[in-house]
Amino acid sequence: MSNATPPFSISASMTHSIANISEALGKISALYSPATIEHYKQQKLTSIQMKNSEFQFTVSDLSSPDSLLALHRSLMKDQSEKSGRYREQGLALKNGLQMAPQAIRVPKMVEELFAWFNTTNHHPLISSAVCHYELQFIQPVAQGNTELACVWQTQQLSQWHTLFSLLNIHNLIAATRQRYFESINLSTKTGDSSVFIEYMLETLLSALDILESDLKSITKSQTPQHPPQVKNTIHLDIQAPQVIALINVFNQSEKPLNRQELQNQLGLKDRKHFRERYLKPAIDAGIIEMTIPEKPNSKMQQYRLKS
Template identity: 40%
Template structure:
């Protein structure tokens, strides 16, 4: 192990400002949480965290479906996506047991997170791997024979660094993604481990849905990773992650602030108000008094699906004769805010 290993990162004025603002907001949120601990809120945030992290990797299950899996209900969805959710739920159940500076804990977490999904779950990859963008390799990870030394250096640095946990967790996250130590699951593991590092600094991060915001800014997440690699300095990624963390903390500090229903077209609004339970396309058209199937699909159905207000009951078979449509959490929230407004 290289005792002098130091990940390349610089502390920019933006990073200093964000660390201060997050620390202040965390202080306020900690007091609020102590005054009104809410198991329901923790459950909701945990589901949002899992939904965000898996969605970044292409999993299409909704918060409602993840909730159903958590409650032991049967969900009609691709088996791999259901397995990913079950693994993530199991991993977060063990969240409090792991020490972020212990390498074997990271391997154990990966074993749970990727159980039944890859053969090398819980072990570092044995071959080379590249990160693709389309058909282009945008990052060639270090060779497999260097992984023990690289990961050993990274954990030693994390255990001995005097960097603020907000900075150290972001540096670890970036370095982890650069090394790409696993055959699969590197993205979700990097985000999980940053949350674990932050939770050891302040327990509220165990249930703060930062990953939901990363999903909403997915393109910027990958751009920050690439820019940090280009600069040989993880400052761009640190700034991005601290911005996401600040936004997540700020939203939790004032969860009861007045909310406004997102803007939707009149057609989408009519559709959301017409849905009762799970309905077929024909039933929805009848409820809205519409005859033109193409117009209904283009002006009502597709925009509502694209914006996440409704979802399909058989997402892997869009044209199934058994297909039904139902409101998502976002759609139900829109209806509730509209009624309250």
């Protein structure tokens, strides 16, 4: 990093991935109850795969160099003298990583990185990925840099959206380890972390797809019958995810909602897609109704569960 602003550019692929991730987050939040999500989290916390200090470390602020070192201290198993301290020597890097900056430059580089992170207007999915890459480039500590960068990003994204607390980025990259380090190396060679950002966004989207599949399995095992507040006489596949998601939004609301409010709750931006896949099937099935049925195109139109 040659200056206080990390070098990267925004691509069409990133924009597309961010939209898909946002929609996936909205869909999962609307489709599955907090109880189901908590049940899934507890299952993961008690599994061998997730028994590590990453899920024991929670702080309200991870946006300063000191908090980064505190995180490293918590991750180090042996609590050695190198725990929670910047490295003081050069590193013999593995996995094909390029040469790390001189140790004497590390504190300043980390300080500049966090100064940028705390003031940037870029989307959290972008800024957290940029910092992840930069931490791998700087290699701030003597050992554990990969885990440190992964856990830091996991915690930052969890503060942006709670569903990311169900993911473990360190485990996610293990499945594509070669691509992970290749994207870091290519970004370093080009002096632009865009390749790494694209890789990270794709990885997060794939993880959310798997998360949704896991939650769906839990839901089926817990509630094999029809979802609550839906009549068995409705001649429609009411188990369709879109219909269930819409029902859950109304179940969590104490008042009728307009189209835009419903789309926001579901994390959907495409009006036509929402109308054709969510709204119209639910209305046709008699699950929801308009508050102004005589004026279906009214700007004041709202919707509610049909009693």
